[in-house]
Amino acid sequence: MSESAAMPEGAIVLDHVTKSYGDRVILDDVSCSIPSGQTTVLLGPSGTGKSTLIRLAVGLAAQEKGDVIVLGKNVQSLERKELLKLRQRFGMLFQDGALFGSISVADNIGFPLKHVAKKPAPEVDARVQELLELVGLPGVGGRTPDALSGGQRKRVALARAIALEPEIVFFDEPTSGLDPQTSASIDALINEMQARLGLSFVVITHDVQSAGAIAHQVGMLFGGKLLAYGPKDEVFASTDPTVRGFLDREPNL
Ligand SMILES: Nc1ncnc2c1ncn2[C@@H]1O[C@H](COP(=O)(O)OP(=O)(O)OP(=O)(O)O)[C@@H](O)[C@H]1O
Ligand SMILES: [Mg+2]
Structure with missing residues (x-):
């Protein structure tokens, strides 16, 4: 075809x-x-x-x-x-979240912005803050994923998946x-994201x-x-x- x-x-x-x-x-x-x-x-x-x-x-x-x-x-x-x-x-949210364990939540979310879209650091930082708020996790950017609950990790993975506006x-x-x-x-977050975006x-x-x-x-x-x-x-x-x-x-x- x-x-x-x-x-x-x-x-x-x-x-x-x-x-x-x-x-x-x-x-x-x-x-x-x-x-x-x-x-x-x-x-x-x-x-x-x-x-x-x-x-x-x-x-x-x-x-x-x-x-x-x-x-x-x-x-x-x-x-x-x-x-x-x-x-x-596309954005992908993998079954296990697939977050990088050794870097911060903010760096996880910022990863595609920095390494794929090659955005400058201030722009990455601003977008990461915006995404953290969007998924209901303001203020946790400095933690590593192991300091989050399973549900919070899914939220971080969702933030990363939508970072590049797929x-x-x-x-x-x-x-x-x-x-x-x-x-x-x-589920409620998925519905909210879907309706909003x-x-x-x-x-x-x-x-x-x-x-x-x-x-x-x-x-x-x-x-x-x-x-x-x-x-x-x-x-x-x-x-x-x-x-x-x-x-x-x-x-x-
Ligand atoms: N690369 C591969 N090589 C050989 N077999 C594979 C490969 N990937 C998947 N399979 C097999 O194909 C079948 C379907 O796998 P798939 O991962 O798509 O299932 P699934 O519906 O997502 O299952 P689950 O709900 O457990 O995640 C399984 O039997 C799996 O073992
Ligand atoms: Mg499967």
């Missing part, structure tokens, strides 16, 4: 994508269009290829079949330089390892409650297939037994 005029809509489009590791098919002929300016949540049990889907979208892995189109670019066809340019339009932010399990109240506060958020989670709190769109991956995909209310009202089983936490799924 070329990058010509008739580009499909959507921040991210998967068009008949198949991805295997060895002889194990992880994503099996998956197609969907993830809209821009909304929060799309990908649900599914462990090992169903949720993280793999993000890896394809950011060009960290390659599919054998089909096309992955991100912000109008066919990811697999990009030269390395173009891919790096495209990646600057168009798409990928969240891999933003509420994993958090207690229910802290999870709810991260109008970005495209793609969130991976096992947490059905969290999906209910933040999603506009829900996709449910199961056994390599996208079993359900659409507006949250529609997917949550699904009568498909497998989708229901996951949403209702049936043990023998």
Whole structure:
């Protein structure tokens, strides 16, 4: 597929994508269009290829079949330089936060501003302060990440992910390892950021409650297939037994 005029809509489009590791098919002929300016949540049990889907979208892995189109670019066809340019339009919040442990919170948030965007120090400092306030953590910039709670670390990771004003932010399990109240506060922060910045958020989670709190769109991956995909209310009202089983936490799924 070329990058010509008739580009499909959507921040991210998967068009008949198949991805295997060895002889194990992880994503099996998956197609969907993830809209821009909304929060799309990908649900599914462990090992169903949720993280793999993000890896394809950011060009960290390659599919054998089909096309992955991100912000109008066919990811697999990009030269390395173009891919790096495209990646600057994404923010990533990794499952474990992936903060640098030996530098301060402020330096963590400022890292992409200083080293990727090459902003001058005063500009970095001002933006870091602004981001700390945005995520509800004014005043903690001087601490190292180990002096923060798990929920605070997620907030710092979110601040770093949006530092370069990306168009798409990928969240891999933003509420994993958090207690229910802290999870709810991260969900609220995600909603506030989404409403304020109008970005495209793609969130991976096992947490059905969290999906209910933040999603506009829900996709449910199961056994390599996208079993359900659409507006949250529609997917949550699904009568498909497998989708229901996951949403209702049936043990023998
Ligand atoms: N680089 C790799 N080489 C071989 N197998 C891999 C590789 N990356 C992932 N896999 C396998 O592909 C499957 C899907 O992995 P993936 O990380 O996408 O799952 P997931 O849905 O994100 O799971 P979880 O919810 O546990 O994070 C798993 O069985 C995993 O072991
Ligand atoms: Mg994963």
